[in-house]
Amino acid sequence: MTLRHFLADDDLSPTDQAEVLALAAELKAAPFSRRPLDGPHSAALIFDKPTLRSQSSFAAGIAELGGHPMLVDGRLAGIGVRESVADVARILGRQAAVIIWRTFAQADLVAMAEHAGVPVVNALTDDYHPCQILADLQTVAEHRGALAGQVFTYLGDGANNMAQSYLLGGATAGLHVRIAAPPGFHPDPAVVERAAAIAAGTGGSVTVADDLGLAEGADVLATDTWVSMGQENDGLDREAPFRPYQVDEALLGRAAADAIVLHCLPAYRGKEITAEVLDGPRAVVWDEAENRRHAQKAVIAWLLERSRDGA
Ligand code: NVA
Numbered sequence: 001m002t003l004r005h006f007l008a009d010d011d012l013s014p015t016d017q018a019e020v021l022a023l024a025a026e027l028k029a030a031p032f033s034r035r036p037l038d039g040p041h042s043a044a045l046i047f048d049k050p051t052l053r054s055q056s057s058f059a060a061g062i063a064e065l066g067g068h069p070m071l072v073d074g075r076l077a078g079i080g081v082r083e084s085v086a087d088v089a090r091i092l093g094r095q096a097a098v099i100i101w102r103t104f105a106q107a108d109l110v111a112m113a114e115h116a117g118v119p120v121v122n123a124l125t126d127d128y129h130p131c132q133i134l135a136d137l138q139t140v141a142e143h144r145g146a147l148a149g150q151v152f153t154y155l156g157d158g159a160n161n162m163a164q165s166y167l168l169g170g171a172t173a174g175l176h177v178r179i180a181a182p183p184g185f186h187p188d189p190a191v192v193e194r195a196a197a198i199a200a201g202t203g204g205s206v207t208v209a210d211d212l213g214l215a216e217g218a219d220v221l222a223t224d225t226w227v228s229m230g231q232e233n234d235g236l237d238r239e240a241p242f243r244p245y246q247v248d249e250a251l252l253g254r255a256a257a258d259a260i261v262l263h264c265l266p267a268y269r270g271k272e273i274t275a276e277v278l279d280g281p282r283a284v285v286w287d288e289a290e291n292r293r294h295a296q297k298a299v300i301a302w303l304l305e306r307s308r309d310g311a
Contacts, residue, residue: 004306005113005120006299007106009130009169010194014202016302017137017172021147024138024291024298027064034297036304037067037097043300044096047123048074048103049229053265054123054131057292058100065297070096080108089115098300104230119303121296126230127188129161132264133169134295139288140175140220143260148174148203153218153255155180155245156272157238158187158208162224162264167195167206174202178214182241186210212244218255222262223247223272239271247273252282260284 005011012020027034037043043062047055059069072092079088085108092099093116101109102123113120122130141147154166158181167187170177177195179187186208195206207214215221226242247261261273261283269275277283 002307003113003117003119004303006130006303007109007113007120007122008128009133009165009172010198011130012172014172014174014198017134017169020134020295020298020302021138021141021173023302024134024295025141027297027301028138028291028294031064031294031297034301035066036301037062037065040066040068041097042068042070042095044070044072044092044099045123046072046074046077046079046099046101046103048079048101049124051102051123053289053292054102057289058123058296061293061297061300064293065301067097074103079103085111086115088112089120090117093117098304119300119307121299121303124161124229126228127161127191128165128168129264130165130169131292131296131299132162133165134299135288135291136166136222136262136264137169137173138291138295139262139284140260142287142291143284144219149176150219151176151178151217151256152220152222153178153180153215154222154224155212155215155247155251156223156242157181157185157226157228159185160224160228162222163187164191166222167191168198171195171199171202171204171206174199174204176205176207178207178209178218180209180212180214180245182245183210185241212251212254215251215254218259220260220262221247221252221255224264225266225268226272242272246271247277249274249276252277262288265289
């Protein structure tokens with residue numbers, strides 16, 4: 001059996017991602033049409049950081065797939081403290097058909113996947129948020145009618161999980177991904193390199209700069225909090241350098257006339273985005289939040305099927 005995991009966006013090839021997104025659309029139209037967790041099998045859900053959209057969308061989605069969402073309290077379990085990640089993985093892999101984990105270090109998630117014996121899904125780490133990007137791609141496809149060739153500009157903290165996942169997942173989908181971020185908050189160059197290599201094969205492209213001109217003519221504008229979970233006391237000025245990158249009406253005016261606006265939420269109105277834009281007609285953030293459920297159901301069903309087939 002070949003186990004498939006979803007630890008970072010580029011664990012899915014362009015073909016894989018297209019299959020998952022097609023399944024997400026199918027599941028949105030017919031939510032109970034796939035029941036890979038019927039039994040019910042359990043799906044372990046662990047959150048080491050705050051959550052609203054992830055916990056609710058995974059729990060609802062797992063139930064719709066016929067399964068049981070098994071909430072595991074990371075603090076009670078003491079993952080990496082009371083017992084090693086490897087031992088926790090061995091235990092949960094004997095209880096659950098899939099493990100979904102939100103944590104800090106990507107390396108811990110990788111260790112979980114190495115020892116679980118069942119598919120492991122990244123529900124956000126410091127480095128990536130790939131389930132959110134699948135939902136965002138589904139939302140872009142719904143509102144723009146296509147993915148490949150769309151100009152997708154993200155503004156704000158270019159070093160965070162969302163920016164890095166947009167680079168990898170967006171390049172996989174053939175988007176022209178532009179990251180506009182202040183100096184000192186650019187993505188890891190190794191991630192940019194990986195994304196550029198993917199884009200070379202999909203017809204997409206990758207641009208990282210501190211230049212607000214990257215918003216010019218964009219089909220999609222996206223932003224995210226300037227202070228990600230776990231960075232609250234990192235000693236960096238997370239206000240002044242980001243101010244020019246706020247998504248406001250003026251910035252939106254530089255994008256395409258029919259551009260849409262994404263935000264993974266929670267949003268801080270008056271910081272990375274104005275209330276006018278977030279609550280205005282171009283923002284599609286509630287569709288984006290709903291699509292978490294459909295996209296995650298699709299990736300879970302796809303991973304289980306591939307892992308069973310040994311494909
Ligand atoms: N970059 C944000 C995403 C929240 C969904 C964070 O990590 O807090």
